[in-house]
Amino acid sequence: MDDTRDTRCLVQASPEELSALLDGDLEPARAAELAAHLDRCPACCQIAAELGAVRGGLRALGDADRAEAAQARDLWADIRRERRREVRAERGEGQAWWRRYWLAPAGALLGAAAAALVLWLVFVPGPQTGRAPVEALTAVLDAERTYQLAIAGLEGSLAQPQAGYDSETQRTIRQGLADIDTVIERCREALRASPDDLGAHRAMLAAYQHKVDFLSDLVGEAL
Amino acid sequence: MLSLIATNPEVRLVVPPEAVAAAGPAEDRALLERCRAGDERAMQQLYTRHAGRLFALARRMTGSRADAEDVVQETFLRAWRSLDGFRGEAAVGTWLYRIALNRCRDAFARRRPTVPEVEGAAPPQAGDAMARRSLEAALGELPEGYREVLVLHDVMELEHPEIAAILGVEVGTSKSQLHKARSKMRELLAARGQAA
Numbered sequence: 311m312d313d314t315r316d317t318r319c320l321v322q323a324s325p326e327e328l329s330a331l332l333d334g335d336l337e338p339a340r341a342a343e344l345a346a347h348l349d350r351c352p353a354c355c356q357i358a359a360e361l362g363a364v365r366g367g368l369r370a371l372g373d374a375d376r377a378e379a380a381q382a383r384d385l386w387a388d389i390r391r392e393r394r395r396e397v398r399a400e401r402g403e404g405q406a407w408w409r410r411y412w413l414a415p416a417g418a419l420l421g422a423a424a425a426a427l428v429l430w431l432v433f434v435p436g437p438q439t440g441r442a443p444v445e446a447l448t449a450v451l452d453a454e455r456t457y458q459l460a461i462a463g464l465e466g467s468l469a470q471p472q473a474g475y476d477s478e479t480q481r482t483i484r485q486g487l488a489d490i491d492t493v494i495e496r497c498r499e500a501l502r503a504s505p506d507d508l509g510a511h512r513a514m515l516a517a518y519q520h521k522v523d524f525l526s527d528l529v530g531e532a533l
Numbered sequence: 534m535l536s537l538i539a540t541n542p543e544v545r546l547v548v549p550p551e552a553v554a555a556a557g558p559a560e561d562r563a564l565l566e567r568c569r570a571g572d573e574r575a576m577q578q579l580y581t582r583h584a585g586r587l588f589a590l591a592r593r594m595t596g597s598r599a600d601a602e603d604v605v606q607e608t609f610l611r612a613w614r615s616l617d618g619f620r621g622e623a624a625v626g627t628w629l630y631r632i633a634l635n636r637c638r639d640a641f642a643r644r645r646p647t648v649p650e651v652e653g654a655a656p657p658q659a660g661d662a663m664a665r666r667s668l669e670a671a672l673g674e675l676p677e678g679y680r681e682v683l684v685l686h687d688v689m690e691l692e693h694p695e696i697a698a699i700l701g702v703e704v705g706t707s708k709s710q711l712h713k714a715r716s717k718m719r720e721l722l723a724a725r726g727q728a729a
Contacts, residue, residue, distance in 0.1 A: 325716035326709075335708050357719070364718045367668045368687035374665070375589040375688065378598070382588045385602060386580050389609045390573065396614070 323347060328358045332365060454511075457518040461525060486524060493517040561625035569616050580609055583626055586689070587633045593684050594637035596673060604640055608633040623698050630699045634681060641677070671721040679714035686711050 323331075323344050330336050331344050348355045497514035500507060561582070567575030584605055591604035611632050612619075619628055672680055685696045686707075697707040 325719060326712040329712035329715045330708065333708075333711075335712070360719050360723075361715055364668075364715055364722065365687050367665075368672075368683065368718075369690065371593065371665065371668060372589070372688040372690060375592050376585070378592060379585040379588040382585070382598070383602060385584065385606050385609075386577055389580065389606055389613075390577070392606070392610055393613050396610075 323351075323354050323357075325357050325361060328354065329361045329365075332358065332362055453515060454518065457515075457522060461518070461521055487521070490517055490521045490524065494521070558624040558626065562621070565616065565619065565625050568613070576609070576613060579612075579625065579629075583629050584609075586626075587629060590630065590633055590684065590689055591637055591640075593672070593688050594634070594680070595640045596669065597640075600640045604633055604636040607636050611636075624695075627695055627698045630685075630695075631701075634699060638677065667722060667725050668718075671718055671725065674721055675714060675717060678710060679717055682707060682710040683714040683718065687715070 327336065327340075327344065331341055334341070336344065344354075348358060494514060494517045497510050497517060500510040501514065504510065561579065564575045564579050564582075568579065587605050587608055588601050591601035591608075592598060595601055595604060608629060612629060619625070623631070672683070675683065681700065682696060685691045685699065686693070691699075693704045693707045693711075696711075697704045700707065702710075
């Protein structure tokens with residue numbers, strides 16, 4: 311195929327014009343003239359067919375691109391994280407104070423608390439309720455103290471406006487933390503009534519773990 | 534993701550283009566106003582509504598999935614940074630396309646693809662007239678202006694008024710460029726012996 315037109319062609323349609331004809335972009339009179347010409351001119355007809363094939367092939371590429379886009383990675387978390395970092399930098403905050411002072415030690419404390427909990431659950435199995443052995447209670451109290459310290463740090467960090475959440479999200483976060491605190495407070499009440507109740511300690515540690523997971527997620531999102 | 538609060542069902546990369554079109558630019562504009570008021574979830578909704586189309590554009594313009602992801606991310610970051618600069622003279626979607634196209638130009642200038650990658654995508658469907666890879670290679674050889682208008686019209690299936698707004702030209706110029714670009718494509722494919 312080359313770009314030559316039928317030299318006997320009096321209408322002398324250009325490929326650009328034939329492309330415009332395909333899309334309906336020509337004035338009606340010219341479109342009618344060219345349409346009639348195509349009936350008589352195999353060369354121009356061939357060019358028009360090739361241009362139509364180009365258009366059809368590109369549309370098929372578009373269909374494939376849209377199918378690929380539907381499977382593309384969700385970039386929103388990356389975008390939000392980068393924007394939050396930019397905002398902090400624009401405010402001249404650099405690395406937020408709570409990140410400097412709290413994240414590393416809080417992370418270490420969380421790891422220690424989680425390890426203590428796992429060890430306790432593995433090595434001191436027992437009934438869900440009942441009298442706890444002294445060793446188990448000591449381990450539980452140590453884990454509780456570690457959790458409380460880590461949670462206090464994480465809560466302090468997230469109370470800062472730098473966390474960057476919109477008001478609706480902040481309300482949801484506060485409600486989620488309040489719900490967990492309600493459970494913890496009920497456990498405390500049970501332990502005040504029966505300090506060595508193993509079931510109450512288990513429930514309290516589970517609540518702490520839930521809160522730690524929640525706060526860790528928040529910190530992870532804020533980074 | 535947040536285990537307790539990130540259960541937003543709107544979080545998907547792609548919203549079908551017809552759904553965006555049906556919702557119209559008015560909803561985009563309302564979301565943009567909420568973004569300006571500091572509502573992060575509104576920006577997330579704009580992302581959800583437009584990321585798929587922008588990815589498809591960037592994928593075709595850069596020839597690379599990784600570059601396309603970079604373009605989409607940078608597009609939304611730039612849009613987020615310049616919310617106050619959006620004067621509303623164009624639709625939000627057009628504005629995003631314009632930003633993305635500029636990012637594509639940068640990416641393409643950095644790494645001009647000869648034969649774009651074919652990675653995990655739907656199977657080629659252009660075999661009726663010519664091979665997909667020949668089409669992609671010919672697209673990569675087009676001058677930038679031709680490639681842009683051809684991708685926006687024939688691949689992305691945008692109308693000329695929106696293309697003109699994205700490219701900052703008259704509608705007539707968009708049409709004229711398209712037909713020249715399509716004609717050039719035909720020549721390039723003929724040179725490759727791939728034309729019908």
